[in-house]
Amino acid sequence: MLNSQLIAPSIHIKHAFLAFRDTVLFDNLNFVLPAGKITSLLGPSGIGKSTLLRLIANLITPEIAKRENTTVRAAITCNNNIAISAQVAYMAQADLLLPWLTARDNVLLGARLRGLLTSDDTKRAELILQQVGLNHATNLLPNELSGGMKQRVALARTLFENKPIVLMDEPFSALDTITRYKLQTLAAELLKNRTVLLITHDPLEALRLSDEIYIMSGHPAIVHAPLDLTTPTPRDPSESGLIELQIKLLHELTRLQGERI
Amino acid sequence: MNIFTRGIILLSGLFIFWQFLVSAFQLPPYILPDPITVFKAWYHNRILIMHEAIPTLLETLLGLLLGTILGCSTALLMAFFRPVTLWILPILLISQALPTFAIAPLLVIWFGYGLTSKIITTILMLFFPITSAFHDGLKRTELGWLDLAKTMNAKKWRIFWFIRIPAALPSLASGLRVATAIAPIGAVIGEWVGASHGLGYLMLNANARMQIDLMFAALFTIILFSLVLYFIINKLLTAAVFWQPEN
Numbered sequence: 001m002l003n004s005q006l007i008a009p010s011i012h013i014k015h016a017f018l019a020f021r022d023t024v025l026f027d028n029l030n031f032v033l034p035a036g037k038i039t040s041l042l043g044p045s046g047i048g049k050s051t052l053l054r055l056i057a058n059l060i061t062p063e064i065a066k067r068e069n070t071t072v073r074a075a076i077t078c079n080n081n082i083a084i085s086a087q088v089a090y091m092a093q094a095d096l097l098l099p100w101l102t103a104r105d106n107v108l109l110g111a112r113l114r115g116l117l118t119s120d121d122t123k124r125a126e127l128i129l130q131q132v133g134l135n136h137a138t139n140l141l142p143n144e145l146s147g148g149m150k151q152r153v154a155l156a157r158t159l160f161e162n163k164p165i166v167l168m169d170e171p172f173s174a175l176d177t178i179t180r181y182k183l184q185t186l187a188a189e190l191l192k193n194r195t196v197l198l199i200t201h202d203p204l205e206a207l208r209l210s211d212e213i214y215i216m217s218g219h220p221a222i223v224h225a226p227l228d229l230t231t232p233t234p235r236d237p238s239e240s241g242l243i244e245l246q247i248k249l250l251h252e253l254t255r256l257q258g259e260r261i
Numbered sequence: 262m263n264i265f266t267r268g269i270i271l272l273s274g275l276f277i278f279w280q281f282l283v284s285a286f287q288l289p290p291y292i293l294p295d296p297i298t299v300f301k302a303w304y305h306n307r308i309l310i311m312h313e314a315i316p317t318l319l320e321t322l323l324g325l326l327l328g329t330i331l332g333c334s335t336a337l338l339m340a341f342f343r344p345v346t347l348w349i350l351p352i353l354l355i356s357q358a359l360p361t362f363a364i365a366p367l368l369v370i371w372f373g374y375g376l377t378s379k380i381i382t383t384i385l386m387l388f389f390p391i392t393s394a395f396h397d398g399l400k401r402t403e404l405g406w407l408d409l410a411k412t413m414n415a416k417k418w419r420i421f422w423f424i425r426i427p428a429a430l431p432s433l434a435s436g437l438r439v440a441t442a443i444a445p446i447g448a449v450i451g452e453w454v455g456a457s458h459g460l461g462y463l464m465l466n467a468n469a470r471m472q473i474d475l476m477f478a479a480l481f482t483i484i485l486f487s488l489v490l491y492f493i494i495n496k497l498l499t500a501a502v503f504w505q506p507e508n
Contacts, residue, residue: 059408090412096405099504100427112423113415143504161413 008164008195009078009087010035011056016074018048018055025051026221031214035079038188038196038233040206041223042249043216044257049199050169052216056197057167058085078165089161093170095150097142097157103129103149104138107157121160128156132186148179155183159190166196173201184208188234203249207242208235213249217256226252264492294474302474303481309463310482316458318486320376320448324383325440331384332391332440333433339392340399341421357389361450369455379451379459386447387440394436398429431505434498441494445487 016029025048033039043049051070054060060072078084097106107125111117129138132152142150151172158166171187172180188209200206206213211233214223227245235242276296282288283295290298303310335353339346365382372378402425410420452461460479467475499505 054408057408057412059411085412086414088412090409092405092409094405096403096409098406098424098427100430109409109423110413110415113410113413113419115416115419141504167412 007080008036008193009080009082011084011165011195011197012075012077012079013052013056014075014077016052016055016076017072018051019071021069024220026216029074029221029223031223033195033197034212035195036193037211038191038198038209039212039214040198040200040210041214041216042200042203042206042253043221044253045201047216047221049216053167053169053197053199056084057088057090058083059090084165087163088165088167089158089163091154091158091166091168091171093173095142095154097150097153099142102139102141103134103145103153103156106142106153107160109157110161125156125160128159129153131159131190132156148175148183151175151179151183152186155187155190164194166191166194168196168198170199170201172205180205185234203246203253204237207245207249208237209233215252215256291471291473294477298474299477299481302472303478306475306478310460310479313458313460313463313479314482314486316376316379316456317445317448317452317460317483320379320383320451320459321444321490323376324380324387324447325444327380328384328387328440328444329391329437332388332436333395335388335392336395336399336433337426339396340425341418346396353389353392356385359385361385361447362454365450365454368451374455374457379448379456382451382454383444383447386443386450390439390443391433391436394439395429395433398432399425401432402428427504430502434502434505437498438491438495441491442487445483445490449483 011033013032014030017027018025018029029052041049041052051060051072055072055074056076058076060068060070065072076084078087080087097103098109101109104122104125105112107129108117108121111121126135126138129135132155134149134152134156137145137149137153142153145153151174154171158168172183175183184205185208198206198209207229211229212225213227213229214225216223226249229245231239237243279293279296283293294302335349339349361382364385365378368378368381372381406424406428407420410424415423448459449461449464452459453465456462460483464476464479467473467479
């Protein structure tokens, strides 16, 4: 799936600083997203995970920072020396489908927005929709799709971008358990060999999908890796030791949440 | 209950109430004629009324068309070049604060007795609701969509064309509905102030000659024609802008 010329880079976040009004959320935050791996980021609500992701995606322009009353600074680099904004695809919690476009046209949005839509793109969009199991729904509008189907279109749109870096902000959290489980498996398969940052609140989701799990906590926040994960992804929930890891992760998160109260 | 049943019940109720008013207070026909007299007046003068309705219809439709074009262009200009807003907004507010009735005579002097002055009155009334509704819609694009578009390395004008404009169309549609409802008023005001044709002119003339039944007949023609126009435009808008939140 991944364009062979693009090799997923590692991402280096250094000296990241974020303040909302006078509250410093993190200061001198440093961590690395390993190349071609899925990294999950967990942590209490309001710690600044989503802002961090938007910061990495280069979405916090000075104008937006001013409007949102935030101060941000960070040195974010990729080891292939290409600007991150040129190699990133973004998937949010909301499907962000445009209600006036069919599933296919939503997948093709990026090509349209870049003014480079070709017939090859259309074929590729249909292929990807087929991969996410929506070959029968290409001509349907978002309001004709279920929540799970919409999120699959959003995943297809993310994959269509064919970028080596994928940033996902709780992409499956609004779905029911079964749909989420299926989509996680699908995503793990289709996102292979890309550098992925996945923000999630669900320890099991992190354990199923990630090569690396980071927890963000504290004031100002820091990022640490509580677990050593060695087995290949996606992990089956029945895999030996996974339950223990989940309990460990839950305890760690509960402890951190407790600190905040 | 569908719109027709509801409409018929509503109208019958209104007519019964009207008839009751006339009978109960013994109102003379030059104050308030009863519904049947008005209907008779309408029937006897149907050719005259239809003849006078044509210019009013034309003024309304042209005013609506031109007002929409003008309003949409202004809103687009304001949204795309933000600093322009600061200059245009006061003009917009002035255009809305101007009492149309007061300047309509001036418009007749400037643009003559014909269609032009009426079309301009209509545009003056429509311009603000259309511009402000569309501009509001353009300003309120879902931020997530803009974030997404930015990660897709989109040019500003393409974001505008593919996301912000379609996203603002439901707002524009509400503006257009308001505009459709007031467009005939604009035309009639224009005709009242100075015209030799049109339903407004007919009403004014009938009033002066104490032909209150004919005046009411003309009035009902305007109402009927506003309702039909609104109904058609509303249907068209609902079909065209199918992603309106209520659908």
